[in-house]
Amino acid sequence: MAYLDAGSGSPPVVLLHAFPLHAGMWEPLIDALSSRWRVIAPTLAPERADPPTVDAMADQVAELLRDLDVSEIVLGGLSMGGYVAFAFLHRYRALVRGLVLADTRPGADTPEVRERRANQQAQVAAEGPEPLFEAMLKSLPSEHTREHRPEVLARIRRLMDDVPAEHVIAALEAMKHRLDSTGDLPGIEVPALVIVGEDDAVSPPEVGEQMRDLLPDAHLAVIPQAGHLSSLEDPEAFNAEVVAFLERIS
Ligand code: MLT
Numbered sequence: 001m002a003y004l005d006a007g008s009g010s011p012p013v014v015l016l017h018a019f020p021l022h023a024g025m026w027e028p029l030i031d032a033l034s035s036r037w038r039v040i041a042p043t044l045a046p047e048r049a050d051p052p053t054v055d056a057m058a059d060q061v062a063e064l065l066r067d068l069d070v071s072e073i074v075l076g077g078l079s080m081g082g083y084v085a086f087a088f089l090h091r092y093r094a095l096v097r098g099l100v101l102a103d104t105r106p107g108a109d110t111p112e113v114r115e116r117r118a119n120q121q122a123q124v125a126a127e128g129p130e131p132l133f134e135a136m137l138k139s140l141p142s143e144h145t146r147e148h149r150p151e152v153l154a155r156i157r158r159l160m161d162d163v164p165a166e167h168v169i170a171a172l173e174a175m176k177h178r179l180d181s182t183g184d185l186p187g188i189e190v191p192a193l194v195i196v197g198e199d200d201a202v203s204p205p206e207v208g209e210q211m212r213d214l215l216p217d218a219h220l221a222v223i224p225q226a227g228h229l230s231s232l233e234d235p236e237a238f239n240a241e242v243v244a245f246l247e248r249i250s
Contacts, residue, residue, distance in 0.1 A: 007034030016081030076100035142199035142227030197226030
């Protein structure tokens with residue numbers, strides 16, 4: 001499995017990326033953390049699992065950690081990365097000392113969302129991922145980011161351009177079939193930071209509030225004027241929240 005590994009300091013922070021991106025989305029946060037903590041960011045590979053599931057992606061992460069001889073982590077995930085983090089927690093809870101959940105939701109897909117993902121899979125199979133990437137570039141970042149931060153849009157676009165069609169199709173399949181993890185939240189007793197962009201239309205702040213309320217030890221941070229990709233839209237604010245959280249629990 002491809003991964004970024006930088007810095008030193010324990011426990012390592014493991015960062016799981018959003019869809020349709022890869023581990024490179026975490027470079028700004030890795031830069032902010034790696035002078036004090038080890039950061040490991042895998043590029044998830046649902047296309048290598050049969051069938052592709054969030055559980056299979058969690059298993060890939062666990063296997064990587066075994067290979068790296070890492071037995072204790074702070075786990076972070078943004079959006080799809082959060083879905084994989086919930087699966088990881090379900091299977092490997094003992095490894096996790098702290099949790100960062102960004103722009104994500106514990107619930108399963110609704111039938112409407114599943115149908116939309118099936119249509120997207122058919123479109124990617126027929127035309128390649130370009131039209132989906134363009135549509136997501138318009139819908140994921142906030143209006144503020146779209147109007148005032150062209151360099152952020154360019155960075156997101158470059159990340160998308162590295163993602164192959166088979167990953168896109170497999171990740172959609174995995175997300176479509178993921179289970180509802182809401183019932184797990186009250187049992188996740190490690191300190192947690194929930195982060196959400198104020199204008200996130202996919203996993204809005206109300207979902208972040210619900211997670212904060214269900215987790216036994218959680219703090220909620222809302223990133224002003226950011227949308228669904230808050231770590232890329234306002235890295236300064238996002239990174240500051242993560243650093244403050246890690247300082248508190250380290
Ligand atoms: C993501 O950012 O990972 C995706 O938007 C998640 C989703 O489609 O549910």
